[in-house]
Each structure stands twice: as structure tokens, then as C-alpha cells.
Amino acid sequence: MPLDAVVLVVVAGLFAVVSGVNDGGAVLATGLKLPTVRPASGVLLLTGMVAAVPLLSHQVALTFVDRLAQADRPGGRIAAAAAVLAALGVVAALSAKGRPTSLTLAVVGGLTGAGLGWGLPVSAGTVAQVLAFGVAAPVVGGLLAWALIRVLVLVTTARGLGQWHRAGFLLQTVAYAANDAQKMLALFMIAIGFRDAPAAYTSLVAALFALGALYGLPKAGRTLGRELIASRPAHGVAAELASGVAVIGCAAAGMPVSMTQAVAGGLIGAGVAQGSGRVRWHAAVKIVSAWTLTLPASALAGWLLALAVKGLMAW
Numbered sequence: 001m002p003l004d005a006v007v008l009v010v011v012a013g014l015f016a017v018v019s020g021v022n023d024g025g026a027v028l029a030t031g032l033k034l035p036t037v038r039p040a041s042g043v044l045l046l047t048g049m050v051a052a053v054p055l056l057s058h059q060v061a062l063t064f065v066d067r068l069a070q071a072d073r074p075g076g077r078i079a080a081a082a083a084v085l086a087a088l089g090v091v092a093a094l095s096a097k098g099r100p101t102s103l104t105l106a107v108v109g110g111l112t113g114a115g116l117g118w119g120l121p122v123s124a125g126t127v128a129q130v131l132a133f134g135v136a137a138p139v140v141g142g143l144l145a146w147a148l149i150r151v152l153v154l155v156t157t158a159r160g161l162g163q164w165h166r167a168g169f170l171l172q173t174v175a176y177a178a179n180d181a182q183k184m185l186a187l188f189m190i191a192i193g194f195r196d197a198p199a200a201y202t203s204l205v206a207a208l209f210a211l212g213a214l215y216g217l218p219k220a221g222r223t224l225g226r227e228l229i230a231s232r233p234a235h236g237v238a239a240e241l242a243s244g245v246a247v248i249g250c251a252a253a254g255m256p257v258s259m260t261q262a263v264a265g266g267l268i269g270a271g272v273a274q275g276s277g278r279v280r281w282h283a284a285v286k287i288v289s290a291w292t293l294t295l296p297a298s299a300l301a302g303w304l305l306a307l308a309v310k311g312l313m314a315w
Contacts, residue, residue: 004077005191011081012187016205018088019184020212022095022103026260027176028213029236036162037169043213046173050184051206053177054197059254060179062195064186067126068111071190079118079306080190083110086301090294099290102258105134107183109298116299117306131295133255137246138265144242145235145269152234161233168240172259175247180259184209235274239266261291 001009028042037045054061065071069080087106094101108130115122156164184205185197192201243262250257264287271278 002077004081005193008077008081008187008191011084012184012191013204013208015084015088015187016184016208017212018091019103019181020209020214021216022091022100022212023176023180023260024209024213025216026263027172029263036165042169043210045170046176046213047206047210049173049177050181050209051199051202053174054182054185054202055199057178057251058182058185058197060251060256061182061186061189061197063126063130063254063256064107064111064183065189065195067123068108068115068130069186069190070115070120070122073120075118075310076120077190078309079114079120080111080187082117082305082309083107083114083298083302084187086110086114086305087298090298090301094290094294099286099293100260101287101290101294102134102261104180104183104256104258105261105291105294106298108134108256109295110302112295113299113302113304114306115302117303118310130255133250133253134257134261137243137250137257138261140249141239141243141246141262141265142269142272144245145238145266146273148241149234149238149270149273152238158233161237165233165237165240168237168244171244171248172240172263175244175251176259179247179251179257181205181209183256235267235270238270239263242266242269 024043024046027046028037028039069083070076071080084107087103087110090109091101091103091106108127112122112127152161152164185202188201188205189195194201240263243259243266246262246265247257247259264284268279268284
């Protein structure tokens with residue numbers, strides 16, 4: 001295996017673990033106030049979906065590979081590794097300042113910047129499309145949750161809410177595996193050179209993701225479940241259902257979006273439906289400002305890192 005492929009495989013493995021830390025807890029967080037789905041069972045189901053769903057559809061992974069990364073060009077693997085390292089650095093820096101952000105958005109920025117820095121063709125139209133869907137996902141999630149929580153209050157009891165939670169969590173795990181999670185598989189596609197979704201690689205991605213999810217669950221759950229709104233169980237269920245629908249819709253179009261962003265939008269929409277005072281707007285502003293910084297910062301970091309590596313190799 002070429003050295004650049006080996007480097008990218010290692011980076012891809014690290015990225016899968018970090019994705020579990022960053023994303024896994026966020027997917028589980030909305031339902032933590034309900035005992036219907038225990039955290040261990042939730043991680044197991046989510047991991048199974050991450051392994052299984054790409055076997056049926058991996059269009060979002062191909063968007064990363066073909067439309068953002070241009071991995072088939074010379075230097076594509078090195079640029080992808082630079083992009084991921086830049087994205088991880090930006091996410092780590094923002095998280096250290098208490099500003100949780102989207103790893104998917106960071107990777108999109110990193111791939112764009114690293115591609116430009118390495119001299120690979122970058123489609124401005126594709127980047128604009130991805131950004132448009134990225135903005136739409138939390139907005140649609142919020143609007144759907146605003147409507148759904150009103151329906152839930154009318155049609156269900158506290159006991160019946162558990163059934164809705166099971167359905168919402170299942171939908172959310174399928175949505176994550178069909179969309180957001182496929183950024184991990186895409187890196188292995190670039191490194192190894194396959195274009196389908198072999199079960200061995202989807203299982204490897206899922207196992208690495210599960211390690212990170214188990215580690216990151218407590219912190220992520222605290223950020224979304226408590227800091228963003230004064231959450232009740234119905235808010236979490238509405239956010240699960242709404243974010244699942246929004247993210248699956250984006251997956252159908254092959255557009256990568258962030259489940260964390262869609263969940264946050266759903267929680268805000270559900271909170272606003274029962275009074276805007278329930279939303280902790282200072283926390284919402286902090287999260288949105290982090291999202292705004294993430295893509296340009298990752299693009300700049302990816303560009304600089306790709307230029308530096310290219311210069312060293314030429315020297």
C-alpha cells in the first residue's frame with residue numbers, strides 16, 4: 001500500500017473515533033430524559049445502523065469523494081489527509097473554548113481549502129449546494145419540531161411518549177447512518193480506492209465510531225440536552241423525529257449535512273413552540289457563531305496545511 005494511502009487510513013481511523021465523540025452523544029442526547037432507550041442500547045443500535053445502512057445507500061459518501069475531494073487526481077489522498085487534520089484542529093480549538101460545532105461542516109471546509117491549496121479542481125457550485133443544504137437542515141428541523149411538539153401534546157400521554165421516542169430514535173439513527181456518518185466511510189474510500197461499501201469497511205468504521213460515542217456521550221448529552229433549552233422529554237422526541245426527517249431528505253439528494261445541527265434546530269423549534277423563554281438563547285448564539293466560524297477556519301487551515309506539505313515534498 002502506498003505511503004499516502006497508509007497515512008490516510010490512519011487519519012481516517014482517528015477521524016471515525018473523533019466523529020463518535022462529537023456526533024454519537026449528540027444523536028443520543030435528545031432522549032436521555034426518557035428511559036425507553038438506554039444509552040448502551042442506543043449506542044449499539046446506532047453502531048449497527050452505521051455499519052448496515054451504507055450497504056444499501058452511500059450516495060453521500062460519493063459526494064465527498066467525487067464532488068468535494070477529487071480523490072482520483074494526483075495528490076488527492078494527501079489533500080484529503082490535510083483536510084481532515086485541519087478540520088479536527090478547528091473542531092478541537094472551538095470545543096476547547098466551549099463552542100461545540102459541526103464536524104461535517106469542518107470537513108467540507110477542510111476539503112475545499114486543501115483542494116485549492118494542492119491545486120485540485122474545486123467545484124464552487126457543489127460547495128454552495130452543500131452549504132445551502134447545511135443551512136436548510138436545522139431550519140427545517142426546527143420548523144418540523146415546532147409543529148410536531150404541538151401534535152405530540154395533543155395525541156399522546158406521558159406513557160405513550162415512550163413509543164414515539166422509540167420511533168424517533170430509530171428514524172434518527174437511520175438518518176445519521178444515511179448521511180452524516182458517511183463522511184467516515186468516504187475517507188476509507190479515498191485511501192483504499194473502492195467506490196462501493198464493503199461490509200468489512202462499514203463494520204470497521206462503526207466499531208471505531210462506537211468507541212468514540214461511548215467516550216463522548218456524557219459531554220454531548222449535557223451540551224444539547226441541558227444547555228440549549230430547558231428540555232422536557234417531549235422536546236427531545238419532537239427533535240428526534242424532526243431532525244431524522246430533515247437529514248434523510250438531504251441524504252436522498254446526496255447532500256452531506258450535520259445531524260448535530262439538525263438536532264439543535266429541532267430542540268430550538270420545539271422550545272419556541274412552548275414559549276421562547278424556554279430556549280437559552282445565549283447558548284444558541286454560541287453554537288451558531290461556532291458553525292459560522294467553522295467552515296472558513298477549516299478551509300483556511302486546510303489550504304495552509306496543503307500548501308505546506310506540497311512545499312515540503314517539492315523541496
